[in-house]
Amino acid sequence: MGFEVLLKGNNIIRLLEGLAVALKISMISVLISIVLGTACGVLMNMKIPVLKQLLRIYLEIVRIMPQMVLLFLVYFGATKAMGINLSAETASIIVFTFWGTAEMSDLVRGSLKAIPLIQYESSLSLGLSRFQMYLYIIIPQIIRRMIPLSINLITRMIKTTSLVMMIGIVEVLKVGQQIIEANRKTAPNAAFGVFLTIFILYFIACWPISCLSKYLEKKWEN
Amino acid sequence: MEEILRVNGLSKKYEDLTVLDQLSMSVRSGEVVVIVGPSGCGKSTLLRTLNALESIDGGEVVLEGEVINPGNKNLSRVREKVGMVFQSYELFPHKTVFQNLTLAPLKVMKADKKETEKEALALLERVGLSSKKNSYPRQLSGGQKQRVAIIRALMMHPELLLLDEITAALDPEMVKEVLDVVLSLAKEGRTMIIVTHELQFAKAVADRMIFIDGGRIIEEGPPKEFFEHPRTDRLKKFLHSFSYEE
Numbered sequence: 001m002g003f004e005v006l007l008k009g010n011n012i013i014r015l016l017e018g019l020a021v022a023l024k025i026s027m028i029s030v031l032i033s034i035v036l037g038t039a040c041g042v043l044m045n046m047k048i049p050v051l052k053q054l055l056r057i058y059l060e061i062v063r064i065m066p067q068m069v070l071l072f073l074v075y076f077g078a079t080k081a082m083g084i085n086l087s088a089e090t091a092s093i094i095v096f097t098f099w100g101t102a103e104m105s106d107l108v109r110g111s112l113k114a115i116p117l118i119q120y121e122s123s124l125s126l127g128l129s130r131f132q133m134y135l136y137i138i139i140p141q142i143i144r145r146m147i148p149l150s151i152n153l154i155t156r157m158i159k160t161t162s163l164v165m166m167i168g169i170v171e172v173l174k175v176g177q178q179i180i181e182a183n184r185k186t187a188p189n190a191a192f193g194v195f196l197t198i199f200i201l202y203f204i205a206c207w208p209i210s211c212l213s214k215y216l217e218k219k220w221e222n
Numbered sequence: 223m224e225e226i227l228r229v230n231g232l233s234k235k236y237e238d239l240t241v242l243d244q245l246s247m248s249v250r251s252g253e254v255v256v257i258v259g260p261s262g263c264g265k266s267t268l269l270r271t272l273n274a275l276e277s278i279d280g281g282e283v284v285l286e287g288e289v290i291n292p293g294n295k296n297l298s299r300v301r302e303k304v305g306m307v308f309q310s311y312e313l314f315p316h317k318t319v320f321q322n323l324t325l326a327p328l329k330v331m332k333a334d335k336k337e338t339e340k341e342a343l344a345l346l347e348r349v350g351l352s353s354k355k356n357s358y359p360r361q362l363s364g365g366q367k368q369r370v371a372i373i374r375a376l377m378m379h380p381e382l383l384l385l386d387e388i389t390a391a392l393d394p395e396m397v398k399e400v401l402d403v404v405l406s407l408a409k410e411g412r413t414m415i416i417v418t419h420e421l422q423f424a425k426a427v428a429d430r431m432i433f434i435d436g437g438r439i440i441e442e443g444p445p446k447e448f449f450e451h452p453r454t455d456r457l458k459k460f461l462h463s464f465s466y467e468e
Contacts, residue, residue: 122312125273126326127302127378140316
């Protein structure tokens with residue numbers, strides 16, 4: 001089946017290190033995306049005409065363009081055209097953040113919009129200040145709506161990191177390929193075992209996050 | 223009795239549409255004023271301006287000597303004196319019934335926690351919802367939600383209570399349980415301004431009726447005269463639209 005090649009040398013450790021690279025890229029991008037995305041989402045909800053249009057165009061671009069094209073554009077395109085020297089990892093974080101910020105801002109915008117006007121009005125008529133209204137009434141409701149959605153985005157980002165091997169980053173999938181290549185002679189059928197192991201590794205990384213999302217959704221059902 | 227609220231020449235426009243047209247009225251402490259009128263006549267807008275939820279284009283609203291308008295610096299302090307219950311159920315969905323009741327007193331008035339909780343329990347008892355203390359709004363019926371909304375407003379000890387068509391979105395069989403609460407508040411001597419389409423209820427609860435049409439007060443008076451001997455044609459026509467004759 002090909003599992004035996006994983007036991008050779010430090011292959012398992014290498015695979016895990018590859019997974020760590022993937023997780024690192026996605027986690028850094030997610031954190032920056034949450035901050036920037038929240039800011040953009042709030043801006044989109046304010047009625048500033050030009051800004052709103054710009055943010056819309058940004059969102060559309062991100063949605064239309066495959067992440068791989070963006071990766072190539074930033075890593076190969078920008079480095080050559082502008083003479084900027086980016087490491088592959090930095091380039092991936094830029095691309096993932098660019099993508100994540102757009103998606104996040106749309107989630108924030110949608111969640112803010114879904115809060116009925118009456119929630120604001122009844123808070124105010126109870127004498128709450130604007131600050132108290134956001135703190136106790138609006139933001140808790142937004143977070144409840146957002147967390148399951150943003151967790152979904154996080155798992156999508158982790159999965160999509162498999163693309164970064166295309167710009168030379170040695171992440172888990174690339175390590176897998178290397179192991180298969182190195183053992184081509186002795187274990188020609190290693191691909192199945194190695195890729196299955198990678199599949200399981202991705203699953204182990206994403207599953208707890210999915211579970212957390214389900215748990216929170218259930219907890220906040222009320 | 224002393225005057226608690228005075229409205230002087232209040233005007234409000236939405237673009238070209240005049241919603242309130244130089245409307246003046248006053249309310250004395252302990253009085254229950256019921257406002258009726260065709261939809262779009264400006265009655266809900268009037269209530270909303272009394273709580274500074276709407277900007278005004280002319281005139282003024284004075285509550286116990288303090289001018290209310292959305293630019294007011296002490297707005298939230300003024301709003302503490304005015305409780306409002308809306309047509310749509312506006313409980314906070316992420317808080318339990320009990321938390322809905324205690325949030326504003328604790329955060330806005332910095333009230334004593336024990337006292338506030340005791341009061342919340344007493345009010346829940348009064349409207350027959352003690353068992354729903356730890357329920358979330360989505361677990362309540364429309365009528366139950368409105369009863370909670372009413373006592374949530376009472377928790378702030380308002381000088382004036384505004385009720386804006388609070389039964390309009392309810393199923394018919396739930397209307398009475400909510401209006402009974404309002405009736406008991408009236409008996410207690412609460413000052414209230416009520417906008418409603420329930421004319422039977424209006425007759426029972428009102429000290430004074432006001433009929434508004436086109437952003438103006440067309441007719442006002444004690445309920446008996448108002449319903450039995452309307453003076454203006456517009457009010458006659460309005461009241462007639464509610465009656466069914468064979």
